[in-house]
Amino acid sequence: MTAMHEAVLLRRRGAKAGDLKSYIGSGGLAALKKARAIGPEETVRILTDSGLVGRGGAAFPAGRKWESVRTAKDPIRYVVLNTDESEPGTFKDRVMIESDPFMVLEGLLIACYAVSATRAYIYVRGEYRHVAELLAKSLRELQQAGHLEAVGPNGAALEVEIRRGGGAYICGEETALFRSIEGYRGEPMAKPPFPTVAGLFRKPTVVNNVETLANVPDIIAFGAKALRSRGTERSPGTKLFSVSGSVDRPDTYEVPFGTRLSDLLELAGGGKDLQAVLMGGAAGTFVFPKDFDLSLSYEGVAERHTTLGSGAVIAFDRETNLWQVAERLGRFFAHESCGQCVPCRVGTRRQHEMLQALAEGHGRGDERGLLTRLSQVMTDASICGLGQTAATAVRSLLEAESAGLLAN
């Protein structure tokens, strides 16, 4: 086996996960201490130099985000930890928190310190009660041991609020998330303005994914080179992948960027007789064995016209009917569309109806052409990422079918 499973973010997974004493004993909280010694400007500079990009799907450079909020004019700023994780096939943020809640929280505290945040919000999807409870307990321990002191602006103690979501995938989209915290339906807003300018309560806001912030303590403690010592030039570091479906060992795997997809699949006990995988979750694309040698890096997936998305990898054996899989994806989007804009509200419904017909094998015959046109309209005319990507997987399946890649 050539693949290397490299536990960096997940190195504390196991027996002592979530124990503050052993976290500190193994170097935890040293990065927060260092950040406070070097100051916000230098802290953000290290992060920018590291080349860390956000792991929530949009792959935006983390340092740039922090810098715009750090230098914002408005003295009221927020940091939001996005723990909404609802992309089908994605569970790596849950595993990250279960394995090492303190590393995630230390990353959050460093972010707050670096941008002088007035308050932090942790938005946890409503179905992750067990995760929210673990975060609350860990946060309480940090607070009782005095580690939130002087992390807030002007030497004040940092205030952190945990908010639970209501069961809506769209609330993972950053502007919908803000609306949800504010007490409204989670309907996305058009961008710009971007969150760094007018985010939560219209104040400059950093929103980061769980895995993004989990990367921060090592980068600050060991320098930008620490991240760059793994992965590729353009995708430094390691990446968490949620592998599920037709594999023997579904789990979260941490591998350096640049690892081959086939090696990741082998780690999870799959690979030999797979028909395809769905990369990036419901909003991703199907990838077939001819491309299993692709490099799991931002540049590597772009080369093969696919995406890392949220890091979901769902594997399908040769018995699986991929049109039935597509029907399930279609159902998901039709259910999760917030309904605010017509191409997405109507488009996801129509798409699901046609996918149902194809999955059940009684289509009228014109579905494939209509799906292609519909996907164009939804991609072009939807307000947010949900509508824009709701047809991505379907389109990749149509192309694969034309190329004769489907097993049945």
Add this chain to the structure above:
Amino acid sequence: MPEPGREIMDRVGALIDETGCERTQLLEVLHRVQAEFQHIPRAAAEAIEQRMNVPVADTYGLVTFYDLLTEHPVGRSVLRICEDVPCCLHGSDQMAEEAAKRLGPEGEPSADGGVSWTRCACLGLCDKAPAALWREQPLAPLKVHDIEGIGDSHA
């Protein structure tokens, strides 16, 4: 004797005292109302209008938007069965059929009001497919005998 609507309003008032009455607390208030009454009763929306200055229509705007809030009563314990792709590959549709057989129609509480079940979107437990939540905690992988057990205790 106070009318039932009055009682609900008083109780919701007490919940709002705990969270604070700013709009940003609305979802949290609704979570607590749902936990106590298994749905968002009209009287709760009226109490929220009085105490939080949120129109009844806005409250129902949230209730119809968020899956964890319901207009009609569900069971005191809810079984949520994931229906998305990884779970589907591992037999979640058969689990839903089993639930319909043993626990009654989706979304309807058992005669004692104790339990109801519903299909739901990915629970982030796909490594343990087919996944479910039972009383808000993971029950994964879900097995037929789990559903039988739940059915037997609410027969």
